[in-house]
Amino acid sequence: MRTITTVREMQMIALRLKREGKSIGFVPTMGYLHEGHLSLLKAARKENDVTVLSIFVNPLQFGPKEDLATYPRDFDRDSKLAEQEGNDFIFYPSAEEMYPGTLSVTARVQDRTDVLCGKSRPGHFDGVATVLTKLFNIVQPDKVYFGMKDAQQVAVVDGLVKDFNFYVEIVAIETVREADGLAKSSRNINLLPAERVEASALNQSLKIAESMIVEGEKDPREIIVQIREHIEKNTTGHIDYVEILSYPDLKGLDRLEGTIIIAIAVKFTKARLIDNAIITINKES
Amino acid sequence: MRTITTVREMQMIALRLKREGKSIGFVPTMGYLHEGHLSLLKAARKENDVTVLSIFVNPLQFGPKEDLATYPRDFDRDSKLAEQEGNDFIFYPSAEEMYPGTLSVTARVQDRTDVLCGKSRPGHFDGVATVLTKLFNIVQPDKVYFGMKDAQQVAVVDGLVKDFNFYVEIVAIETVREADGLAKSSRNINLLPAERVEASALNQSLKIAESMIVEGEKDPREIIVQIREHIEKNTTGHIDYVEILSYPDLKGLDRLEGTIIIAIAVKFTKARLIDNAIITINKES
Numbered sequence: 222m223r224t225i226t227t228v229r230e231m232q233m234i235a236l237r238l239k240r241e242g243k244s245i246g247f248v249p250t251m252g253y254l255h256e257g258h259l260s261l262l263k264a265a266r267k268e269n270d271v272t273v274l275s276i277f278v279n280p281l282q283f284g285p286k287e288d289l290a291t292y293p294r295d296f297d298r299d300s301k302l303a304e305q306e307g308n309d310f311i312f313y314p315s316a317e318e319m320y321p322g323t324l325s326v327t328a329r330v331q332d333r334t335d336v337l338c339g340k341s342r343p344g345h346f347d348g349v350a351t352v353l354t355k356l357f358n359i360v361q362p363d364k365v366y367f368g369m370k371d372a373q374q375v376a377v378v379d380g381l382v383k384d385f386n387f388y389v390e391i392v393a394i395e396t397v398r399e400a401d402g403l404a405k406s407s408r409n410i411n412l413l414p415a416e417r418v419e420a421s422a423l424n425q426s427l428k429i430a431e432s433m434i435v436e437g438e439k440d441p442r443e444i445i446v447q448i449r450e451h452i453e454k455n456t457t458g459h460i461d462y463v464e465i466l467s468y469p470d471l472k473g474l475d476r477l478e479g480t481i482i483i484a485i486a487v488k489f490t491k492a493r494l495i496d497n498a499i500i501t502i503n504k505e506s
Numbered sequence: 507m508r509t510i511t512t513v514r515e516m517q518m519i520a521l522r523l524k525r526e527g528k529s530i531g532f533v534p535t536m537g538y539l540h541e542g543h544l545s546l547l548k549a550a551r552k553e554n555d556v557t558v559l560s561i562f563v564n565p566l567q568f569g570p571k572e573d574l575a576t577y578p579r580d581f582d583r584d585s586k587l588a589e590q591e592g593n594d595f596i597f598y599p600s601a602e603e604m605y606p607g608t609l610s611v612t613a614r615v616q617d618r619t620d621v622l623c624g625k626s627r628p629g630h631f632d633g634v635a636t637v638l639t640k641l642f643n644i645v646q647p648d649k650v651y652f653g654m655k656d657a658q659q660v661a662v663v664d665g666l667v668k669d670f671n672f673y674v675e676i677v678a679i680e681t682v683r684e685a686d687g688l689a690k691s692s693r694n695i696n697l698l699p700a701e702r703v704e705a706s707a708l709n710q711s712l713k714i715a716e717s718m719i720v721e722g723e724k725d726p727r728e729i730i731v732q733i734r735e736h737i738e739k740n741t742t743g744h745i746d747y748v749e750i751l752s753y754p755d756l757k758g759l760d761r762l763e764g765t766i767i768i769a770i771a772v773k774f775t776k777a778r779l780i781d782n783a784i785i786t787i788n789k790e791s
Contacts, residue, residue: 232673240527325617325665325755326635332610350611354639358671380610386643388517470610 222304224311228319228359231312235273235361243270247362247389249353252276253293254302256405257397261366262306264394273360274303275312277319281327282348293407312360319355327351328385330377333471337373337464337484338495346377353378357387365389370396370404372482372497376469396496398424404496411492415457420494422455423485427498430483434500439477441465452487461486461493468499478502507589509596513604513644516597520558520646528555532647532674534638537561538578539587541690542682546651547591549679558645559588560597562604566612567633578692597645604640612636613670615662618756622658622749622769623780631662638663642672650674655681655689657767657782661754681781683709689781696777700742705779707740708770712783715768719785724762726750737772746771746778753784763787 225231238245246269248261265272276299283289296313303311328350333339339346357365367375375393382389397405402424403417412420426448433444448463467474468482484497510516523530531554533546550557561584568574581598588596613635618624624631642650652660660678667674682690687709688702697705711733718729733748752759753767769782 228671232671236673239524242525323617324669325662326613326615326669328611329614330611332608355669355671358673377610384609384611384640386513386517386640388521388643 222300222308222311224300224313226313226315226318228314231273231310231314232359232361234310235359238271239361244363245269245361246272247275247356247360247365248272249275249277249356249365249367251278251292252299253295253407254299255407257368257370259302259306260397261368261394262303262308264392265364265366266307268392269364271309272307273310273312273362274308275356275360277312277314277352277356278316279348279352280316280320281351282345284342284344287342312356319352324351328354328381330380333373333376333380333469336466336471336473337462338486339373340462346374349374350377350381353381354385357389362389364392366392366394368396369393369497369499370406370495372468372484372499373471376471376482379469402428404494406494408492408494411489412494413490416489416492419456419458420487420489422452423487423494423496425455426451426485427483427496431498431500434477434502441474441477444477444483448483448485452485456487456489458487458489458494461488507585507593507596509585509598511598511600511603513599516558516595516599517644517646519595520644523556524646529648530554530646531557532560532641532645532650533557534560534562534641534650534652536563536577537584538580538692539584540692542653542655544587544591545682546653546679547588547593549677550649550651551592553677554649556594557592558595558597558647559593560641560645562597562599562637562641563601564633564637565601565605566636567630569627569629572627597641604637609636613639613666615665618658618661618665618754621751621756621758622747623771624658625747631659634659635662635666638666639670642674647674649677651677651679653681654678654782654784655691655780657753657769657784658756661756661767664754687713689779691779693777693779696774697779698775701774701777704741704743705772705774707737708772708779708781710740711736711770712768712781716783716785719762719787726759726762729762729768733768733770737770741772741774743772743774743779746773 246265248265250258278292330346330350334346401421403420430444445463463485465483468480480501482497482499486495531550533550535543563577615631615635619631686706688705715729715733730748748770750768753765765786767782767784771780
């Protein structure tokens with residue numbers, strides 16, 4: 222495994238690989254890898270000739286009051302984990318390397334952002350779309366891997382790839398879960414012991430919603446009521462949102478049809494957890 | 507020569523050419539080709555294995571009061587001219603093909619646009635940067651050709667390529683001129699006969715500016731005074747702007763140094779003409 226720190230070297234390697242007819246699987250991350258990231262790397266390893274993992278804490282996607290400075294970093298540990306997964310290249314540029322001067326052009330996301338987590342993070346997805354535009358041009362991937370846990374990010378990237386005509390396939394990998402169904406996250410460690418037990422109610426509430434849909438429920442409001450009730454009854458957390466939207470265009474729905482996302486965010490004492498389920502509703506049902 | 511009308515086919519052709527190790531020279535245009543365009547195509551033909559000319563009147567770069575509907579189009583003539591230049595592919599998509607739905611992501615140009623022609627065309631360069639981002643991903647060029655007549659566009663594309671890390675070389679081709687120095691333009695035909703004679707004063711005023719700089723003038727205001735005086739004395743046109751800026755970052759200057767652009771725009775009865783000179787000032791002088 223090689224670690225590349227300059228844009229130019231990474232781009233030269235990628236272009237050489239493309240000329241050799243090799244497929245490139247790309248896993249963009251902000252580092253501090255956990256099992257979720259490793260499941261992306263495993264999939265990339267399986268489906269491509271060469272894998273590239275990027276580790277870059279992108280300042281552009283942090284708001285002025287967010288935790289850019291304290292975002293956890295541990296390159297040595299990340300590097301070992303990536304090597305164990307058989308990864309080929311880590312692209313690990315500095316902020317100065319990625320943003321050497323004031324940007325004169327950025328990507329602006331004008332849709333799919335005023336819902337879910339985007340509502341409380343203005344500009345966040347502009348930063349995500351801008352850095353991914355850069356990374357796609359630098360790494361030249363055939364396939365790029367994202368976790369479905371951050372479903373809104375996958376939806377925004379879907380728009381980015383279509384609207385900018387990037388020739389790259391988005392592979393969305395299912396959320397990795399603990400035995401009790403809790404979605405794996407670096408933030409779970411910040412849950413109090415009692416909260417950790419309660420937190421399984423998030424995934425349970427999504428299962429309840431799925432059952433209601435299977436049984437024919439078409440009214441999103443009915444489902445939202447049941448989800449809220451289950452979380453409120455079974456946790457001490459504070460519900461940030463429970464939303465049901467079309468997927469991937471993230472529009473509000475009066476009636477459930479097509480492919481939808483049920484997404485929830487719950488604040489505990491020191492951790493805000495998110496989870497979601499994507500469901501395709503059979504037209505006949 | 508082949509004409510391609512779908513994004514998918516053009517992208518497949520470009521990717522195949524890249525895999526075969528062929529270099530692609532790209533000339534993006536809005537059609538209605540004149541000698542300026544053909545000089546770009548000639549240069550592309552000379553420097554690349556394969557040439558692609560795109561003809562696309564991009565709705566995104568026209569303001570609501572601008573002439574999108576009446577913009578001149580003549581595909582048959584363009585096609586013949588391109589073939590005569592030995593061009594390989596014309597990419598000629600419809601607006602629906604390029605913009606099949608509402609865009610969720612666009613490129614935003616936040617610098618180099620509040621000067622020169624950009625001042626009076628808000629959003630114009632966002633549209634240019636968005637369509638070029640798409641076209642670069644579709645056509646996969648090694649080199650892309652622009653005329654220096656539209657120097658602000660070249661400066662914006664320079665920012666786009668750097669900020670989005672496109673692996674493409676921008677080739678800026680010198681403005682093609684009439685015998686009396688007037689920059690060639692489709693709009694020259696709209697000059698009244700007397701205005702056509704006067705119009706050579708634009709290029710003359712740039713020559714006067716160049717002489718002043720060679721002789722050691724360092725104050726942009728002095729040069730602007732002389733340019734204005736020459737145009738006002740020798741034409742019936744109305745000066746839209748005379749600006750001297752750093753190039754390509756298009757910042758105002760108190761003192762002339764480095765590479766600069768002297769740019770002018772003059773309105774005649776039925777035609778607005780632009781011209782410019784790019785000059786690099788020797789530090790020793």
